Amino acid sequence: MFLAKIAFSTCGLHLSGKHMRRNISEWSLNHDMCGLQEQVVFTDPYFQAKFNRHTSPQLDDIVMDLRTNTSIKVIMRSSLQLY
Numbered sequence: 001m002f003l004a005k006i007a008f009s010t011c012g013l014h015l016s017g018k019h020m021r022r023n024i025s026e027w028s029l030n031h032d033m034c035g036l037q038e039q040v041v042f043t044d045p046y047f048q049a050k051f052n053r054h055t056s057p058q059l060d061d062i063v064m065d066l067r068t069n070t071s072i073k074v075i076m077r078s079s080l081q082l083y
Contacts, residue, residue: 042080046073 012020028034044052046067054063066072 038080038083042076042083046076 008014010023015023039049043049048067054060
């Protein structure tokens with residue numbers, strides 16, 4: 001419940017437009033955090049990256065499907081451009 005309250009308190013559904021735009025401008029100044037977000041969400045999961053870890057052998061099939069699925073890679077690359 002704690003995490004839900006924290007997440008909701010910073011989302012566009014809760015904040016006024018003015019506050020949301022102010023937060024976005026502050027967050028987008030944190031270039032290191034933006035770079036980490038791009039790496040962790042949009043890039044590294046789709047190939048064997050240095051910091052990737054998963055429970056093996058339980059997740060091996062899921063990881064292989066993710067890394068070989070061209071459609072997902074195209075969608076995530078498009079999402080990265082929007083990010």
